[in-house]
Amino acid sequence: DAGVIQSPRHEVTEMGQEVTLRCKPISGHNSLFWYRQTMMRGLELLIYFNNNVPIDDSGMPEDRFSAKMPNASFSTLKIQPSEPRDSAVYFCASRGAGVSSYNEQFFGPGTRLTVL
Amino acid sequence: GEDVEQSLFLSVREGDSSVINCTYTDSSSTYLYWYKQEPGAGLQLLTYIFSNMDMKQDQRLTVLLNKKDKHLSLRIADTQTGDSAIYFCAESIGWDSNYQLIWGAGTKLIIKP
Numbered sequence: 438d439a440g441v442i443q444s445p446r447h448e449v450t451e452m453g454q455e456v457t458l459r460c461k462p463i464s465g466h467n468s469l470f471w472y473r474q475t476m477m478r479g480l481e482l483l484i485y486f487n488n489n490v491p492i493d494d495s496g497m498p499e500d501r502f503s504a505k506m507p508n509a510s511f512s513t514l515k516i517q518p519s520e521p522r523d524s525a526v527y528f529c530a531s532r533g534a535g536v537s538s539y540n541e542q543f544f545g546p547g548t549r550l551t552v553l
Numbered sequence: 554g555e556d557v558e559q560s561l562f563l564s565v566r567e568g569d570s571s572v573i574n575c576t577y578t579d580s581s582s583t584y585l586y587w588y589k590q591e592p593g594a595g596l597q598l599l600t601y602i603f604s605n606m607d608m609k610q611d612q613r614l615t616v617l618l619n620k621k622d623k624h625l626s627l628r629i630a631d632t633q634t635g636d637s638a639i640y641f642c643a644e645s646i647g648w649d650s651n652y653q654l655i656w657g658a659g660t661k662l663i664i665k666p
Contacts (some may be wrong), residue, residue: 441595470653480596480641492651514611530596539584539603540645541651544595 441545449551458548461510462531470542471504471514472528480509480528486512497533517553526550555579557657564663571629573660577622577643583645585618587627590639592604600627619648629662637646639662 450456462469466484468504470485484494486506494504501520506512526549530542559575577585583604588596601627602609602616609616615628629636642657 441627477601480656482653486651493653517641530595539586539601541596541601542654544597546593546595 441529441531441543443527443545444550445548446546447549447551448523449553450519450553452520453518454552456519456523456550457550458514458527458529458550460512460514460529460545462485462512462529463533464510465544466531466533466543467509468532470530470532471512472530473525474528474547475525483514487538501504516550521552524550524552525540555644555646555655557637557644557655559640559657561658561661562639562661562663565632566665567632569632571627571632571636571662573627573629573640573642573662575625575627575653575657576623577642577644579627579644579646579655580623580648581605582622584615584645585625586641586643586645587614587642588643590641592638592652593663596641609631632662632664634664634666637662 444459468487471483483496484504490508504514515551526547528544528547530544532542555578557577563572568597568643586601587599589599602618617626634640639659639661641659644651646659
């Protein structure tokens with residue numbers, strides 16, 4: 438298995454532009470998580486889905502952020518409009534029901550976003 | 554609410570043992586985890602411990618769990634330069650579809666030659 442796939446790996450954009458981050462979870466996994474990592478705030482859970490349904494989006498910083506999971510193999514995190522304070526590494530992780538008894542989350546390599 | 558705390562940095566000499574400590578708040582956590590993040594990469598599960606265990610050993614790694622004090626530690630024996638990374642402690646909360654992890658800030662392990 439290729440693991441969790443994220444694209445792009447790096448994104449540099451200007452303030453005000455729309456940014457879309459993409460994630461393909463591991464095949465067969467039914468939970469998907471979006472995280473943001475910064476030096477100041479560490480690792481923050483933004484939103485997670487179970488069977489394509491958003492379960493908890495309380496970590497989404499504001500209305501400029503939105504996430505979708507149209508099917509079991511694809512999810513997007515969109516920022517519109519982007520701001521310099523959104524600069525961070527965004528991770529996607531997936532977890533499979535019954536795959537492991539200890540509920541391991543598998544992380545993608547991350548997308549490094551820089552908003553100028 | 555739930556919280557996980559760990560120190561931000563630990564510096565050890567190559568060959569010595571490293572001990573990374575973590576405290577958590579949710580006494581009902583089922584599993585506690587240690588994840589490792591190498592530079593430029595995502596997090597990867599290093600080891601975990603079930604809440605009814607006190608200790609777990611896996612080669613150079615020893616995890617100790619003190620449920621009374623809500624304290625978790627990770628000991629790395631014979632620390633090598635390849636162990637340089639950020640180590641995250643996490644506790645589990647919730648059940649089934651609500652199962653998620655609460656993360657510490659991560660401890661950066663620095664290896665001195």
